[in-house]
Amino acid sequence: MTLDPQQLGQSKADLAETLRTLRKRAGLSQVRLASRCNVSQSKISKIETAEITPGLIDVELILRALNAPEQLVAEVTALARLANTEWQPIRSSWRRGLEKRQAELAGLEAEAKELRYFLPAMITGLLATPEYIRSSLEYSPGDVSKAVARKLGRQAVLYDTEKRFTFLLTEQAVRWAVLPPTAMAVQIDRLASLSHLPNIRMGLIPMGTTISRGPMNTFTVYDERLATVETFTGRTVFRDSRDIAEHLDVFKQYEQKAQFGEPARAFLQEWADLYR
Template identity: 25%
Template sequence: MSTEAQDQREALGARLRVFRKGAGYTSGRAFAAAAGWHESKVSRIEHGRQKPSEEDLRVWCEATGQQDQVADLIAVLRHINELWLEWKRQLKDGATSRQQKAIPVYAKTKLFRIWHPTLVWGALQTADYAADTFKQVVNFYDIPDDIESARDKRLERQKYLYEGDRAFHVILGEQALYSNFGGRNVMLEQLEWLLHVMRLPRLSLGFVPRAAPLWIWPGNSFSMFDSRLVLVETFSAELTVSKPSEIETYIKAFGLLKRSAVYGDSAKELIRGAIRYYDRY
């Protein structure tokens, strides 16, 4: 869980503690008895170690005479849930809806800062490469097969590479040039496409060579939208970061990754090296 989500969970717990004490329950044990809960549950909720359910909040407010606060507390809880979205929940109806959700975010962003250590960023993918990544998503999360529509929605984002006054700062690990999605022909097409899009004036595309000195460990991939939102992907969930102090951490990390990256002719030579590899594949 992000520190932002944890901070908000702890703040919610502290608010509930105030309600408990204000209602005359001087100990968590007494309140647990009134609510019909195990006493440790009260302590875990108040200290942010356990997220209450919406029903827990209703019971808490009923027991403390704070019924008028239920709607507000549930809104806070739902916001905390949104900070950490499990992939199984996001993708339960397939991958297309998640791709659709990204389009408005892209539309209002002027500055993109993208880091991915192991694969090509979505807006720079070819159709076949994108389809193969979604094939893996469908199989891994056991979700409905909507590969074609999810691919098309992802490729819709490419229009923003050509529209408006946006700037795209993208850094990939050299491994992204070799991670094999779809086989030799798909990879060769993808690599040639990278050479093509590098000519776009609004795109700065760099690579961290596999032997480059590192100023920060590679970590997870992340996408930064202006200085207001960062999305971080893990195998289990997508983390949403919007707290300014946490966003500053990602800005710093991006700057350190950039120190290790190569651009221009050096970047093109890395791509051509991968093309030579797949030519022999």
């Protein structure tokens, strides 16, 4: 038996139906399958009704319990990975209103305890001055005043000492001229100021740092449960543990090359002075 994940689709409902069908074809009840997987029957039921989306480990465990052939394991696992990945087009955010996107981000930040930001191109709104935020939203349609206010409101989370933040910025991200020189100097000074907060680690990767892996995308990892990747046309949300682990591994590679503390602040002082 073979299954085409593209034909089945990428939704949670498709994955749930696939796993339910496979269980029934194997002649197992939910109780017997749960026993083989060492999980509760209620969890199997919630997976099969799409109430929860299983991760790859759960799916592989179920397929092994059903004695599924290797090809089927590979195909349904691919479907599970798709079901745990969400694409959010930027135009959809524009239609709903940018302030709603900011509310969603605030929710993610509120739930997380450890947040990691890799910023290869620009400064994130959490670290930005009002002038920087407004300028960075110039490309967005409509009135951006509410989005600016929301972004500024989100910055309060930086002062929650129960949370830990690590920001990794390339020199390009810090020095990219979103604003005129004087305003850019103020923005860079803000980074230096925030780096003194006890729950914030501000890491800089200066030009000339030898790193074989190119900085392809801005991404954020919330604890070890969710990662988001930004592109020009939208945002991809990864919820599968393996995708998250891969992003954490990439983050660690850059983190090991970054400058923190006083060496980082010395670079920030130098770059701000250049703008002055």
